[in-house]
Amino acid sequence: MPGKLFPLGGPVPERDVVDREDFIVSLQTRLVEGQSIMLAGPRRIGKTSLANEVLRRAKNEGFYTAAVDFFRLSSKRDFAVSLINACLENRTGVRRTFDNLKDRAKSIVGTAKLTLKLEDLEFGIGFLHDEQNDDVLLDYALDLPDVLAKHDKKSMVILFDEFQDASRVADAGIYKKMRSHFQNQESVAYMFLGSKEGIMDTLFGSRKEAFYRFATSLPIPPIPENAWIKYIIKKYSDRGINIEYEIVKEILTRTGGHPQDTMLVCSEIFYALLEAGENTITPGIVRLGYDRALITLTPVYDEILDELSQRFQVRDVLKRIAFGKNIYAKNINPNEAKRAIDYLIAKAIIQKAGRGSYTFVEPMFQAYLLREFFNPGY
Template sequence: MPGKLFPLGGPVPEKDVVDREEFLASLQIRLSEGQSIMLAGPRRIGKTSLAYEVLRRLKKQGFYTASIDFFRLSNKRELAISLINACLENRTGVRKTFDALKDRAKTIAGMAKLTVKLEDLEFSLKFLDETNDDTLLDYALDLPEVLAKRDRKSMVVLLDEFQDASRIVDTNIYKKMRSYFQNQENVSYLFLGSKEGMMETLFSNRQEAFYRFATILPIPPISERSWADYITQKFSERNIRINAEIIKEILRKTGGHPHDTMLVCSETYYALLEAEKSDVTPGILRLGYDRALLTLAQVYDEILDELSQRFQVRHILKRIAAGSNVYDKKLNPNETKRIIDFLVSKAIIEKTGRGSYKFTEPMFQEYILREFS
């Protein structure tokens, strides 16, 4: 049975990374030379796909790699175990070495094989069970450099949703991490974050622990030509015809947003299968788009709930979506300015001219227009 034609829901395979070759090559060179990098941008724009692809290339090049996602962690001990497991996988070949140790403790032979691989790192099941959270975290933060030195390797560590580290520990975690990372000669770090304002502050504010620790790189947009080539090729794999005007309409509706474009194409594909057609028509595209927008409704509702903690945010969003002047008599101009700055900082809108703004995600704009009409 064929897999998903347009991958969704996680990092995409290498063949579905669209138009990022130069950027990936730059990331690979910088990280391999020991430079740490920070990438920030809203969720669903492809940061993680890019990060995993560059880790794959570095691993093929002979590097040790590790990755953890702070969004999935809830406390200090989980952070420590997650980082330890990610590091040790390079030596054991087991995704969760800690769990494997517990499972194999029942069989002497299975336990012995893992123990021999880890004995020089002073790591064991007893160590994990009997060590307090603070000591375990210290061990975890030191492990990338220790492992790299012992095995004569260079290592790259991916820290996804890095701004959430303070949520699962406390704000002092950044000082602790910096104290370890800055002395590691064989490890470089790739920091990702979906909250651009927080990430910019963490790496650009001289009061913050990670000030100037990593190079901040903008993620380049995908060109319309590259999207057109990719979409045409993907549909042709299923003997489906799609013309240039339909592709332009897809990109107009999605703005080339990576996740949204994939989603609209995917829903259009399934609509074609149901209709037993092999040509993408305007009618089929409309159906696919509406289905995609319905799929995104929960995501957009959550974004609106978060944004609406600020007074009158929905009012301003509605006016921008409708193309109206954001300033009106119902709201104090200073309050309007604060809301606009807030929305810009959240990467919901971007300035296009004096008093003029647009949504960074056109499908979110369409959702607001339909929801508040």
């Protein structure tokens, strides 16, 4: 049974990484040479898909790789175990090696310390039983990438996703601890991904922060329109569906080429076409698919709007930008308007298009706002 025509809801497989080849090659080249990288940008723009493709290629070249997503973690011990598991998987091919070792340790009654041998590499893990030794376990985990890489005469690439959440998972001192372990590791390069650009920029750009200048910050390039057009036409064509060049451009105009929004709209268009029993995409089918996609995104946008509305004057400024009106209205203090604009830029909601002119990073969010603010209740 064929899978989804357009992947949704997470990182995309290799075949659906649209263009960005030059950027992927640049990332891989830097990491292979031992340079650590920081990528920051809002959620749903394809950061993790790019990073996963880099890891895949590095692994094919013989590198050890590991990935840890802080968004999925809730404690210091979770972090340590996840990193250990990700590292040891390169040796064992088992995703939860550490957990298996821990289960084995529990079965040995009265053993205070257990030395386990994993192939030809010995691990003294006496803290498997002791839940109080989270700091010891974390130190072990942070050292393991370099220890494993050197022991096996390999180089290693580690991905940390939603890195700004590390302090939530552990504590405020986690960054100093990590830096103290990482700074002398000659066989490991790191990719740090984060969706909160302001925090990530501070973590890696402020002299007061532990990770100051530890990694090179690179801007994530947009997907070229021609690459999108080629990809979309081919995907539909593979299923015997006809679509004209101008209609593809209309889809991209509506989505702004936003990675996940474009995939979602194309997917909804596909299902609308199937329901209609047709094999040619028309402007009417595009409108129907787009409207369905916007309905699907509404809960996401509701949450974003609720968060933005907590800040003074932000909703009013956002409304004026959405409708193309002058931001500095008579009833809005200029200083408050400026603070609201800075906040919206930092949250990657809008971007500067010119002097006093701003556009939405995600055009479908603007479409949502136009519908919401048109409601008299707003």
